[in-house]
Amino acid sequence: MTSSAEMSASPYAIEGSRVVKKYGDLTAVDEMDFTIKRGEAFGLLGPNGAGKSTLMRMIYCRTPLTSGSLLVEGWDVGQDQKKIKALVGVVPQENNLDPDLNVIDNLKVYARYFRIPAHQAQSLAEDLLAFIGLGDKKYAAVEALSGGMKRRLIVARALMNGPKILVLDEPTTGLDPHVRHDLWDRLRELRRRQITILLSTHYMEEAQELCDRLIIMDRGKILASGKPKELIRLNVSNFVLEIHEMDGLKPLVSHPEVTPGVHGATHYYFAPSLELLTPLMNQYPHRQSLIRPSNLEDVFLKLTGRSRLE
Amino acid sequence: MWSCSLGQINGVDALAVWRRNYDVNLRLWRAEVFPPLLEPTVSIVAFGWGIGSLIAAETLEMPYLTFVAAGILVVTGVIRAILECTYGAYFRMVYQSTYDAILSTPIGVESLGAGEILWGASKAAFDSLLIMLILFAFGVLHSPMSLLIPLVILLGATGLASIAFAYTVSISSIYQYNYFIALAFSSLWICGAYFPVDRLPLALQYLSWSLPITSVVALSRDLMTGRLDFWSLLQAFWILISSLVFSDLALRRLAKRMYG
Incomplete structure (x- = not known):
């Protein structure tokens, strides 16, 4: 168990050591070692099936590890799920907004899961809707939103708990370039606020634009890691x-x-x-x-x- | 080592999940409150007055209207709970990925399951309250103890909703409900709602009494008529135990599905 003293001393938001995830015979994540510094934007690049989503799900305690050790803000994903989940905001690959609730209620109901008092949730939700440019869609049905608006709403939802770490699994896949650039602007703003960002993407431009460091992975293994420019210099x-x-x-x-x-x-x-x-x-x-x-x-x-x- | 998953439930978290469903239903309250009352009301009139006119009160020690009203009250509530924890839950879990979103927050899987099951049971209890208003108008609530019936239905429906929920989290296709619904709805005909269980062949009587719903019907009828005895206590005990056992089973299955 990591003590709180050790936790505050560590410069790392996320530390993985020999992280393994197996589904039957398939090894989705294969003995991965990595560290993500507090406040940095970190990218996961890899083809489909590389293990990016599995790794992210393990980080936000949605999928248990088969073996290895994974610490998030010093807490062990195997034992301290509740503490970790309180610190992490999640933008999953699939849209999982609640279609039974309107835009603002999606945020307010989500806030309840973090035990945020109702009055606080209301003002927080309004601020975040303004931040992502959906201030005029407060009472719209989720199904009436465009794909880009839904992604932005999911980002707002992920920020409801004031996370220290934001995990985004292919946040801009399927979005047109305008919407993508708009979302990048918001993410840059979050980076300025010192939120640790972990993002997976298929878009190299996105990784190069947003990430301080990144991992290129395939079949559950790290092929290369470092700063984008360094990776280019060293490999090509x-x-x-x-x-x-x-x-x-x-x-x-x-x-x-x-x-x-x-x-x-x-x-x-x-x-x-x-x-x-x-x-x-x-x-x-x-x-x-x-x-x-x-x-x-x-x-x-x-x-x-x-x-x-x- | 075996440990009870019920101990992992956090009440505040379960309530947050319950309230998500409550909020959705509050928005749809017109569609959610009135239509479900029509069918049981017509059933009570049809069975109570129609078939009741053919049945002598002495055979049942009470008017058939009273007898069948208790049955329909319970059956209506239980159907609500079952539908909520089958199709309703399946939609939230699979098509809407609501569970996935909730499990990315500090809500634990057991609290998520508890919130869902309790929601199904609450709907059953809420419906029973409304139907009791109709029964009051029909003059079949013979005892003030009738006020306890929604509590009995809440507890009993928790067990039955748990069975439905355990099935929901174990299937991979919505079509697999055909088996469950066939069995569940068949059991409603032999649970003593429409005629006394002792009129069934002995083997079916044993089967009937093994179903928790039979006890819910019997105990509700006892409360409605104010005729409580030792058997009533036994029924209450069986309802309690079965609800605990089945909800534990449902939560285990949910954890297995979500975290495999």
């Missing part, structure tokens, strides 16, 4: 040339510093400088091609693509 060269519609063709080997790669019908060439890529691009004048700085998506495809081939 600075620049990349993309050449499309290359079906059936093999990539060329032009220079020792140029690393070729194939994904579908697209060839990728990674290099530390633009000069090394321009001659290659000129070899395919009739193909659609593009030279750009490397990004997290390149790292993701490289790491998860490789792991899938294995």
Whole structure:
């Protein structure tokens, strides 16, 4: 058991050590070790079935661990569920707003589960609805809201208990770019308020925009972890040339510093400088091609693509 | 080591879950309060006056209207509790993911289950109160002890709602209710609501008395007529024990489903 003294001394909001989750023969999370610092925005990246949601559910005590240790704000997920749940706000992957209640009642009824007094819940709910831009939809039926509004309402609901940690499982999946950017703005605002944010996503841009550090995972294992820029620097060269519609063709080997790669019908060439890529691009004048700085998506495809081939 | 899951219930948390359902029903109160009263009222008139006119009061030691009123009172409440803890609960659990949302808060799984079961039982007790107003108008509440009937129904319906809830959290498809509803509704015909249990073949009598609802009907009838005896006490005991056992079972099954 962790003492409260140790808890306050630890800089970590979440500490996982050899965390394992098995469903029968399937190992969803496989001996993961990680730490998330207090106040940081931490991302989980991985393809479908990587174990991101399972890991998050274990953190907010919705799924028990098979083995290992997981501490949230110093509390053990196996023993201190009530304390942990009081500190965590959850935005699940599936919309689970209450369709039997209107917008503001969704927040007020939820507040009751945290034993927030009714008058306090009312003003808190109104403030949060204003924060997420749903102030004029207080009495609307949940079913009448658009997809983006529902996601924002779930974020507001997750903030009702004034959480120290906000867990968001693919918060912007299926949303149009305007709504996504709008939600990012709110999350940045929460980050400024020193709330620890743990977020899973399929969008590399989202991870790069929002996360201080992240993990790229697949099949329950960590493939790489670190700051987004660091991950790019360590795993791929600075620049990349993309050449499309290359079906059936093999990539060329032009220079020792140029690393070729194939994904579908697209060839990728990674290099530390633009000069090394321009001659290659000129070899395919009739193909659609593009030279750009490397990004997290390149790292993701490289790491998860490789792991899938294995 | 075996431990009773009822000990894990937190009253305040269970009440928060109960109040979520209460709030929803308050919004829909017109649809929730009046339509359910129509059918039992017509039943009491049809059975009590219609069939009652064919039955001599001496065979039952009371007018048939009184006899059947107690039965219909209980059966109506129990059906409400069962529907709430079958289809109602299944919708909240599976289609609306309400349980998933609640379990992301400090509410424990046992308190969640307790809130749901108590809600079903409360609806049964509330309906029985309203039907008793009608029965009062019919002049069949012969004893002031009748005022205790909603409490008996609350306790009895807790057990029956628990059975329904235990089934709900054990199934994977809504179509599996066909089996449960067939059995549950069949049992309503042999629970002594419409005719005395001792008119059944012996084997069916044993079966009937093993069903907690039979005791709820018998005890409610005793209270309605003010004829309490040792058997009434035994019925109360069996209702209490079965409610505890079945609610414990339901909460265990819920925990298994939610945390597998």
